[in-house]
Amino acid sequence: MSDAQQTIELLRFNTCGSVDDGKSTLIGRLLYDSKSIMEDQMEALERSADITGGGQVNLANLTDGLRAEREQGITIDVAYRYVATPKRKFIVADTPGHVEYTRNMVTGASTANLSIVLVDARNGVIEQTRRHSYISALLGIPHIVFAVNKMDLVDWSEERFREIREGIEAFLPKLNLFKDVKFIPISALEGDNVVTFSDRTPWYEGPTLLGHIESVHIASDWNLNGLRFPVQWVNRPNNPTDPALHDFRGLSGQIAGGIVKVGQEVLVLPSGQKSRIQEIWTYDGPLEEAFCPQSVTLRLEDDLDISRGDTIVGLDPLPGHSAELAGRVCWMNPRPLTAGKKYFLKHGTQTVQAMVTSLESRIDFETFEPKEASELAMNDIGEVRIRTAKPLTYDGYTANRLTGSFVLVEPGTNATVAAGMLHPPAQTYKPEYTDFSI
Amino acid sequence: MxxxxxxxxxxxxxxxxxxxxxxxxxxxxxxxxxxxxxxxxxxxxxxxxxxxxxxxxxxxxxxxxxxxxxxxxxxxxxxxxxxxxxxxxxxxxxxxxxxxxxxxxxxxxxxxxxxxxxxxxxxxxxxxxxxxxxxxxxxxxxxxxxxxxxxxxxxxxxxxxxxxxxxxxxxxxxxxxxxxxxxxxxxxxxxxxxxxxxxxxxEVPNIYFSHERECFHRAGQWLPVPPAHEANGKADPYEGARPTEQEEHRRMICRVRTIADMISTGMIESPAENIDDIISEVAAARVTERGTRADDKASExxxxxxxxxxxx
Incomplete structure (x- = not known):
């Protein structure tokens, strides 16, 4: 029994769609049909139904937790929900659809392994569908599901479903990044094909939505290729009573890529010094090896000068190491991005000063093509070049979501203004040049 | 695997x-x-x-x-x-x-x-x-x-x-x-x-496990009867939080599911004596954890x- 519980996997997914596509209703339905709604929550829903909803229980009110959301009937912010079935646990990010809150979709999508894009069967593929598909691809979400919702309002038409599917398949190859893609005809309001099969779609032979997300293969979603260990906190006991700890100098952090083993040869960047792993220390005892995304404390054979923001890397493959970076950013602030501005850039455990040296283009969501642009407005995505005050140790975002991502923070207001995804490095770090300091 | x-x-x-x-x-x-x-x-x-x-x-x-x-x-x-x-x-x-x-x-x-x-x-x-x-x-x-x-x-x-x-x-x-x-x-x-x-x-405080306690019923909750007021000349800190004549009170086999203070924490009737019992009880629960918190019931x-x- 407890062994069975030990192996339960966690799947993080996000839902996206336009206003009124039924995202919150779908999550409400998943919670309701998987019996994750409690009686007191149901009572609260019924109370508000009697007061404001003309007696109709609104499943969307389960996730729309803020006063303004209930008043306006919209979802303002990312809401996180938790669903457990006997097969898996789920963390659900319910991300709003209206254009002005696209930054929240990026937030919800950044930690997801799977994206559910809702499409209203009556409206078919609209700009938001393309935008959400693009953002899911851009954020490196491996699995995507297009849930064609409100099928009850198009008389369960197979023809309409196929039309929408073909419309999406026409642009998907341009994104070309998903491990798997599913199309499922549903009615979130009535529950068809969400948790149980519908007898109103005899022409549909695939899984239910829940059946799919319970079984999709996610074990290989973390990066296990190439050790990356951003040093988070130097662990050095003050005045330890245990004499064995007098010389303890540990480097604490979360493995951001690959596997680390005792005895392994590693490189510390930016200094370029080499050493070996002496011990993988944890509270629960030493480990022979550890892997992404475990949190551990590494001890090296050599007493090197290492601090937060440094990265311990394996020798193969080596990361990029540069202060000149190129990548895509999603702009999240009402004040637009223009070239020449300075920001703080947080990457891994390092925060450095950075300047956007040029804005190369803005992505057009109709064509997914880059267009010339002089600024990025809120919710725009564009190509930029950035210069940092100190070089970053990084990988391309498509190779590693943790070492390939960054945020920009505006000095003064401290607002998080951009989410960035780095392009693969033009060249990797060259250890033989380490005698020449940069 | x-x-x-x-x-x-x-x-x-x-x-x-x-x-x-x-x-x-x-x-x-x-x-x-x-x-x-x-x-x-x-x-x-x-x-x-x-x-x-x-x-x-x-x-x-x-x-x-x-x-x-x-x-x-x-x-x-x-x-x-x-x-x-x-x-x-x-x-x-x-x-x-x-x-x-x-x-x-x-x-x-x-x-x-x-x-x-x-x-x-x-x-x-x-x-x-x-x-x-x-x-x-x-x-x-x-x-x-x-x-x-x-x-x-x-x-x-x-x-x-x-x-x-x-x-x-x-x-x-x-x-x-x-x-x-x-x-x-x-x-x-x-x-x-x-x-x-x-x-x-x-280790968790023992009030998470089933024990016997004097409780009284108020606003849909079973609240613990506060400790007796010592005659020390000061005002009773629990004034207003003691059962009235009209309120039902009895000794219960109960525990807390979530803890605020004695005034805001509803007790639940429960035989759960250990962690495994609690895990089973939570899995079968049909109300949320904070359903027993008087402080959350003020408004939506x-x-x-x-x-x-x-x-x-």
Missing amino acids: SSYHLDHLAYLETEAIHVLREVAAEFERPAVLFSGGKDSICILRLAEKAFRPSEIPMPFLNVETGHEFPELIEFRDRRAEELGAKLIVRTVDEAFEKGLATPTPGQVSRNQLQIPVLLGAIEEFQFDCCIGGARRDEEKARAKERFFSFRDAFGQWDPKNQRPEIWNLYNARLNPGENMRVFPLSNWTETDVWEYIKKEEL AAMEDRKKAGYF
Whole structure:
């Protein structure tokens, strides 16, 4: 029994769609049909139904937790929900659809392994569908599901479903990044094909939505290729009573890529010094090896000068190491991005000063093509070049979501203004040049 | 089975450890809010995992209403001592004396009064970050809150203007006087907390387990009958929180599912004697954890309104 519980996997997914596509209703339905709604929550829903909803229980009110959301009937912010079935646990990010809150979709999508894009069967593929598909691809979400919702309002038409599917398949190859893609005809309001099969779609032979997300293969979603260990906190006991700890100098952090083993040869960047792993220390005892995304404390054979923001890397493959970076950013602030501005850039455990040296283009969501642009407005995505005050140790975002991502923070207001995804490095770090300091 | 794969508890653990280390690295004067409740018990174990063999590099802070379960206070003090941590306690009564807070006429619960006490302690010790055990599954306003939840110079949460939180890159930057609340257990559920307590063999205060207690029925809840008032010349701190003649009261086999203080905590009838019993009971529960919290029943937006004012 407890062994069975030990192996339960966690799947993080996000839902996206336009206003009124039924995202919150779908999550409400998943919670309701998987019996994750409690009686007191149901009572609260019924109370508000009697007061404001003309007696109709609104499943969307389960996730729309803020006063303004209930008043306006919209979802303002990312809401996180938790669903457990006997097969898996789920963390659900319910991300709003209206254009002005696209930054929240990026937030919800950044930690997801799977994206559910809702499409209203009556409206078919609209700009938001393309935008959400693009953002899911851009954020490196491996699995995507297009849930064609409100099928009850198009008389369960197979023809309409196929039309929408073909419309999406026409642009998907341009994104070309998903491990798997599913199309499922549903009615979130009535529950068809969400948790149980519908007898109103005899022409549909695939899984239910829940059946799919319970079984999709996610074990290989973390990066296990190439050790990356951003040093988070130097662990050095003050005045330890245990004499064995007098010389303890540990480097604490979360493995951001690959596997680390005792005895392994590693490189510390930016200094370029080499050493070996002496011990993988944890509270629960030493480990022979550890892997992404475990949190551990590494001890090296050599007493090197290492601090937060440094990265311990394996020798193969080596990361990029540069202060000149190129990548895509999603702009999240009402004040637009223009070239020449300075920001703080947080990457891994390092925060450095950075300047956007040029804005190369803005992505057009109709064509997914880059267009010339002089600024990025809120919710725009564009190509930029950035210069940092100190070089970053990084990988391309498509190779590693943790070492390939960054945020920009505006000095003064401290607002998080951009989410960035780095392009693969033009060249990797060259250890033989380490005698020449940069 | 792949050996390079974390199960759900191990995933939640590594995420929380990462968050705790970010706090230690990014803030100058952080504190851990430690009440002795089950969630903050998990936070302390996670802090041990994040920082050992070093000392946990931050003090513990608790705000007392003056209506606490004595079992909880005893456990809190003992646990802090076991961990070699500095425990700071600030109370609503002290806040009355210092003029930081004034009693609300006609209201016996001091739940709201914890807000000025907490903000006063933050000011007194110049804390720039307080780590709390709140979880997003507890309450729908919390479901919208970030791991790193920014508070302005008045301690207020602005739910419509939160910093986007992307990947595991937490923006910890503050201007003077501003404050961060950090919730490492954001993604944990009630079940996860109990499974973790079981896995880590953590001690919890005995009021979480079934025991016999005198309770009375008020506003749909079974509330504990407060301890008898000693004739010490002072006003009864539980005046208004004792059963009236009309209110049903009886001895019950009961336990707490969530702990506030004695005035805000509904007891549940339960035979659960150990952690496994509790896990089964939570799995079968048909009401939410906070369904037994009188402080949440004030209105549909009770939590949101308190958070905006600076609540935990």
